[in-house]
Amino acid sequence: MFQAPDYSEEAVSMKLSEVLADIGVDTRMVLKRRRSMLLLQSIFMQCSRLCFIKKHITCPYMMGSQAEGTTTLGLNSDTDNIYCLDMYHVIQDWSDWQPGVINLLMIQDRSVSPGYCRLQLLRHDSPLPMRYYKCKSKNSPCTIYRRDRYGRVLLKNSLICHNVMYRGPHERPERHGPAFTLECNLCEHDNVIALPCTTWPLQARQWLHQQSVGQWPTDEIKQYCCSSGCLLVGVGRHGSENEDLEWRISTSLAERCLMNNLNITQIRCYVLMKMIIKTFINPLFTDVISSYMCKTVLFHCIENTQSIIWQEKNLIVCLSLCIHDLYTNILNENCPHFFIPGNNLMRGKITPEVKPFILEILQRIINSNVVALLGIKCDDLGTRLQLKFNNISICPFRTCEDISVKLLHLIAIQLSRESTSFSYWTWGPIQALKQNISDIVSLQCHGLDKTARNLLAPRVCSRLGSVLASRNIQQYNTISAEALNWISLGLNTNVASSKLKLASMLYCTRQFGRAEIVLCDIERHYDLNIVEPFCPHHVYRLTRRQAFKAVCDQNIEEALQNATANCVQFWPCEVYCFPKELRQEMFRSTEEDKAFRTIRDSWMDHVEVDSLTFLYFLQYKIYSHLNKQEDTRLALSKLTRTIEQEPNLAHRETALNLLGQCMEQEHRPINALQYYSLSLNIRRRNNAAKIHICRLLSRLVNNQY
Incomplete structure (x- = not known):
């Protein structure tokens, strides 16, 4: 299978392995993906421990191809998060019953298909079945439990509702089967609610004792x-x-x-199977052959072959074995679950009309030589392989550095979401918020949990300090030492945003000299050749800053701190911490505009501005107050150039609104009107430019210029 002219299977296997390594399917990148997903899991865990709204939900298990490291940029796999409801105690044996909790007994008899069960409610005071269940609400029917014909009180699977996954304002995930799909800027998140059972399923007990040809999995596994x-x-x-x-x-x-516990050759086989399915099957027959089926086929294939076969030089042979097994499964319309063989994963998936066509496609792939792989467009695999055969450099293609950039964005988005979620759910009296933050700072943890805490805590501290400072400025027109202390704990979360908030507060209290010092420090560390702007609400183009990619590829946490510049965000309760020119941004939406918002527009009730834009705007305002005319003109020039040339500005319309107000200050109303119009061209709705245009026209009509 897959033999190219003048090339042995071993030679083709080595070339193919090199191509897969180029697109990120190598040991280093697989481990990096896995570590990043575990870090995301830890970030959620550190936050969820302190949010009372999540007290019955344990931290998510990151599953799927992203967490396994078995994906590529071209495959664009989603992220599977499994959240466990620990309010229920699920048992398989009566001896595991516990008093005072909601005990559910797994029923796995002949009335239930293999791979499924029913959950019977037991009494909380004795290990006996619950025979009668009364709804607490007299005005609504009971929708959680139902009695079957044997009198057993069973838990309905409709217990799981989308309210469980409600994370914050404007977040309403859609349910698809057992999963709640939440869109992210980089991929989709499938969030699944599950009930945990601490014991191995009875239906899978036989697997523990069966012997395999390749002595895999081991007894320890x-x-x-x-x-x-x-x-x-x-x-x-x-x-x-x-x-x-x-x-x-x-x-x-x-x-x-x-x-x-798979080696890199086995992982590459799995990735190639998914690419083959995506290229040759899915365009014609969607959702017939899933990646989970491919994974199951791989498990069976590894189990039934000698472990010595799974080597890099045998990649083509190993892939051939997997495709043959997949063909056999489709032919028999039976893909047995790896742990529960009675559960046929293909049951009802392949219709008689579709089956012959899929078999024909797989047969052509099996009978073909390397041309079959050359036809894979995913990650330009076919083209890359062709170039490898001809010893041509593949520099124009995406590299592992792009994967590192994507992983950084995923972590940054999670940090933003969780710090905002933490502040949203724990918001209340300031003293209570201080206690919650103290709790997260004082958590005893190690490894990735400690890394997650060190990333999350400063962001929450910065938010608290900003809120305290806003109250201080409102009441006393100054910033208290306590607020400054909290702010200082979060100054180094990234290159600019937290420091810019401090400079903005100093500007609002007319401490122009101190604000100028802070801004000069920010500009000195903001290397335009390295630092990349970031906003969790914006879909970024592929970065052109090669130095930024290199930093990400070396250390993602270091890149978060030293090579990214987050958007500066102010909540309404921080209104006294930012210049009046930004206040209209909180009122950008009319009632009609709000009807056109989506889940990605939750930031629109706040003020958000790109760091570099805000840096030059503050410089312009401060130098104007200090009568430094040359510096004022230079800051205005930098602001204009940034808006025109920076490709990854997330809030360009806000930047144009600020530039328009600068033009008004320069007594250039026509230029101001032009910039407001450009802002409206970018975002027709939910844009404060409408307010500025009305105000400007009013002043022009009344000859106030």
Whole structure:
């Protein structure tokens, strides 16, 4: 299979391995992806421990290809987050019953399909079945439990509602099956609510004792899988008589363990299988062959072959084995679950009309030589492979550095979301907020948990300091030592944004000299050849700053601190911390405009401005007050050039609104009107430019210039 003229299978395998390494499927990048996903998981955990709204939800398990490191930029895999509701105690044996909690017994008899179960409610005072359940609300029917024909009180899988996943204002994920899909700037997040069971499923016990040809998985891996237990997802088998009472048994934790113990050749086989399916099958038959089926086929193939085969020089042979097994499964319309063989993953997926066409496609791939791989456009794999055969450099293609940049953006977005979520849910009396922040700072943790805390805590401290400063400025026109102390704890979260907030506060208290010093320090550290602007609400173009890519590729946490400049964000409660020119941004939306907002527009009730834009605007205002005319003109020139030339400004319309007000201060109303009009061209709705245009026209009509 896949033999090119003048090339042996071994030679083609080595070339193919080089290509896959170029697009990020190598040991270093796989481990980097996994570490980044675990860091995202830790960031959520550090925040969720302190948010009372999440007290019944344990931290998410990051699953899927992103967490496994088995994806590429071209595959664009989503992120699967599994949240566990720990308010329920799920058991498989009566001896595991516990008093005082909600005990649910897994029913796995012949009335339930393999891979599924039902959950029977037990009494909280004794290990006996609950025979009667009364709704607490007299005005609404009971929708959580239902009695079956045997009198058992069973938990319905419709228990899981989207309100559980409600994270903050404007966030309403859509449900698709058991998952709640939440769009992100870089990928989609599939959030799944599950009930945890600490014991290994009865239906999978036989797997623990069976022997494999390749002695894989090892006894140690099996023991770990067994100790990980299982998860119950709220979805029944399609077409089942009691579909609403069935729960799917998920072995995701055990599968993650198996994936983490694969070698790089096995991982590359899995990635190639997904590319083949995406290239040749999905365009014609969507959602027939899933990546989960490919993973299952890979597990069975590894289990049934000698481990010595899975080497880099045998990549083509290994891929051939996997494709052959996939073909056989489709032919028999049976892809047995790796842990629960009775659960056929292909049941009802392949219709008689579709089956012959899929088999024909796979047969052509099996019979072909390397031309089959040359036809893969995902990540330009085919083109890259062709160039490799001809010993041509592939510099124009995306590299592993681009993956590092994407991982940095994912972590930065998560930090922004969680720090905002923490502040939103814990907001209340300042003293209570201080206590919550003190709790997160004093948490005893190690490893990635400590890294997550060190990334999250300064951002929350900076927010608290800004709120305190706003109250100080309102009441006393000064900034208290306490507020400055909290602000100082968050100054180094990134290159500019926190320091810019400090400079803005100093400007609002007319401490122009101190503000100038802060701005000079920011500009000295803001290397335009390295620092990349960042906003969690903006979809960025691929960065052109090669130095930024290099920093990301070396250390993501260091890049977050020294090579990114977050947008400066002010909440309404921080209104006295920023110049009056920005206040109209909080009132950008009419009631009609709000109807056109989406989940990505949650920032519109706040003030957000790009760091570089705000830096030059503050310089312009401060130098104007200090009567430094040359510096004032230079700052205005830099502001104009940034708006025109920086490709990754997230809030260009806000920058134009600021530039327009600078032009008004320069007594150039026509130029100001032009910039406001440009702002409206970028964002027709939810734009404060309308307010500025009305005000400017009013002044022109009344000869106030």
